[in-house]
Amino acid sequence: MILPDVNVLAHANNADSAVHLAVLAMERGYVLYSTDGDFARFPGLRWADPCK
Secondary structure, three states, rough: OOOOOOHHHHHOHHHHHHHEEEEEEEHOOOEEEEEHHHHHHHHOEEEOOOOO
């Protein structure tokens, strides 16, 4: 799997935690569950809003 460059993705304020979670989920093939719609900006990340 080719992962995105973390430095490129971390352009927003305080994005470090989101980038870290997104990369971990992509590396392991997990689905990340969050109500934070900002995770949609990570190409290749499988994520879902558990409230929808």
